[in-house]
Amino acid sequence: MAAMRPIQFDPFGEPVALDADQPRSSTASRIALRSGVGLFWAMVVVIVAARAAYFDPDFAEKFGSVASLIGHLKTVVGA
Template identity: 45%
Template sequence: MSPPAFDPFGELVPTAEPAVAPDRGPNWLKSAGIGLFWGLVGIIVLARAMYFEPGAFSFANAMAWAQGLFALL
């Protein structure tokens, strides 16, 4: 039990039970929103990288990377 609380005029403030926050939505909706947010962040970052470095994401570079990956396997 908490100690009694008093208002600025010395009156006893009645204690109330702490309110329980209502459930705001299903967990899958929260997870979908978080996934959508980070997916958009990734798309924006890739789009900016392609805009500022147009040659870095060419098909030839992608094929060379894939061939190097297959060579390692």
């Protein structure tokens, strides 16, 4: 009994014919892919951890004071 081959679909849902002649991905390609994915997620973790460590709760308040200063300057200048 022959094993069934998996069916792949294109982005529009149409089945794609699998070629038996297609070369499998090389070991170097798989290593590069895995290391790239690992590097991406490591950077995500570092960025989120840095944002949590250096979080400034008064950051939004600083924008509010700058906005009020700009509004005050507009009234002084008459714009």
